[in-house]
Amino acid sequence: MPAPKKVVLAYSGGLDTSIILKWLQTEYGCEVVTFTADLGQGEELEPARAKAEMMGASAIYVEDVREEFVRDFVFPMFRANAVYEGLYLLGTSIARPLISKRLVEIAHEVGADAVAHGATGKGNDQVRFELAAYALDPNIKVIAPWREWDLTSRTKLLEFAEANQIPVAKDKRGEAPFSVDANLLHTSSEGKVLEDPAVDAPDYVYQRTVAPEDAPNEPEYIEVGFERGDAVSVNGEALSPAELLTKLNELGGKHGCGRLDLVEGRFVGMKSRGIYETPGGTLLLEAHRAIESITLDRGAMHLKDQLMPQYAELIYNGFWFSPERTMLQAAIDASQTHVTGTVRLKLYKGHARTVGRWSDYSLYSEAHVTFEDDAGAYDQKDAAGFIQLNALRLKLLAARDKRIKG
Structure with a gap:
C-alpha cells in the first residue's frame, strides 16, 4: 500500500x-x-x-x-x-x-x-x-x-x-505513576503503581470523587426526571444532556459515589486492572433502573436484562457501528416509550440509593398489592389454578422419577 x-x-x-x-x-x-x-x-x-x-x-x-x-x-x-x-x-x-x-x-x-x-x-x-x-x-x-x-x-x-x-x-x-483517560462520563487510571491487583490503589489516584469516609456526614436527596428513558432534569431543573451529566458528576463526586477497582478481561485476551470513577453515571444507572421498575412490563424488563450483557460486550469490544448493536438498540429504544417520571435518590458515603419513584405511566397498582381489603381488584382464588397449571410438568417429572426408582 x-x-x-x-x-x-x-x-x-x-x-x-x-x-x-x-x-x-x-x-x-x-x-x-x-x-x-x-x-x-x-x-x-x-x-x-x-x-x-x-x-x-x-x-x-x-x-x-x-x-x-x-x-x-x-x-x-x-x-x-x-x-x-x-x-x-x-x-x-x-x-x-x-x-x-x-x-x-x-x-x-x-x-x-x-x-x-x-x-x-x-x-x-x-x-x-x-x-x-x-x-x-x-x-x-x-x-x-x-x-x-x-x-x-x-x-x-x-x-x-x-x-x-x-x-x-x-x-x-x-516515569508517570499511572496513565489516565478521562471524559465527561468517567476517569480511568491504569498501569505502573496500579499493576499489582493485590495492592490497594493510592489515594492520589482518585480525581473525581472524595473518599466515602470523607464525604458529608449528612445525606443529600436529589430528584432525577426522565422522559422516554433519558434523564432530562435534576431537582426540577431542565438540563441538556452534557449539563445533566456534569451536574450528576458534581453531586456523586461530592458524596464519594462511583469508585470502582476492577480487573477486567480485555478483548485482546489479557486481564488488566483499572481504577474507574463514574460518579454521575452511577447515579444515572441507579435512577434509570428505578424508573424502569414502575414503567416497564416484567417481560420487557427481563428481556432487556438478558440482552444487556451482549450489548455491553459489543460496546466494550468496539462494535458500536455493527448491525447487531444497531438491532439491539432498536429493541432497547422501543422499550423506553413510557419510561418517563421522577426518581428520588439518597446520596450518602459512597452510596446512591433509590428512596422514591413516581410516573404517570406507572404499572404499579396499590389496589392489587395491598395487604388490606383490595375491594375485589384481585381474586386470590385464581392463584390456585395458576399454581396447578404451572406445577403440572413438575408433578409429571416427579411421578416418572418415583416410578423408575421403583
Whole structure:
C-alpha cells in the first residue's frame, strides 16, 4: 500500500501524540491534520492547538463534542443499563466510536487518505478506533504507530522528542505513576503503581470523587426526571444532556459515589486492572433502573436484562457501528416509550440509593398489592389454578422419577 499523503491524527497534545505527529511527518513525509476532542476530560485544550500549530500540523481541529457524546452515545447506552462484567460502566469504550467518527469525517473533508491514533498494541482502544473507522469507511487507511515504530521505551520516546525539538514537560522526563483517560462520563487510571491487583490503589489516584469516609456526614436527596428513558432534569431543573451529566458528576463526586477497582478481561485476551470513577453515571444507572421498575412490563424488563450483557460486550469490544448493536438498540429504544417520571435518590458515603419513584405511566397498582381489603381488584382464588397449571410438568417429572426408582 502506498504511503499516505495526508493523515488525520487523534491528538491530545500530550507527549505520545506529539511524538506521533512528528513521526508521521518524518516517516511518511505526509501532511498531518490534528483532531482534538473536548469530551469533558476537564483539561484546557487550547494548548493542544498551539502545540499542533508549532509542530507544523497542516490543519487543526479542536471541537467541543460533549453534547453529542452524551446525547448520542452515553444516553443510548444507559437506556440499556449496560454494564461490562457486572461492574464497569464502559466510560472509555463509549467515547472511542465518536472520536473515530470525527476522524473519518474530517478525513473526507480535507481529502486525507489515512487516520492515525495513539493506542498501543496491547489494549482495547486500538480495536475500538479501527473497527469504527472501517465500519464508516472501508477504504480508509489506519496508522497505528505503536505497532510500527521502534520507540519501545520511555527513554527512546524522550530521545526522539529531544532530537526533533518536541517540548517535554519536566514531570514527563520521569516515569508517570499511572496513565489516565478521562471524559465527561468517567476517569480511568491504569498501569505502573496500579499493576499489582493485590495492592490497594493510592489515594492520589482518585480525581473525581472524595473518599466515602470523607464525604458529608449528612445525606443529600436529589430528584432525577426522565422522559422516554433519558434523564432530562435534576431537582426540577431542565438540563441538556452534557449539563445533566456534569451536574450528576458534581453531586456523586461530592458524596464519594462511583469508585470502582476492577480487573477486567480485555478483548485482546489479557486481564488488566483499572481504577474507574463514574460518579454521575452511577447515579444515572441507579435512577434509570428505578424508573424502569414502575414503567416497564416484567417481560420487557427481563428481556432487556438478558440482552444487556451482549450489548455491553459489543460496546466494550468496539462494535458500536455493527448491525447487531444497531438491532439491539432498536429493541432497547422501543422499550423506553413510557419510561418517563421522577426518581428520588439518597446520596450518602459512597452510596446512591433509590428512596422514591413516581410516573404517570406507572404499572404499579396499590389496589392489587395491598395487604388490606383490595375491594375485589384481585381474586386470590385464581392463584390456585395458576399454581396447578404451572406445577403440572413438575408433578409429571416427579411421578416418572418415583416410578423408575421403583
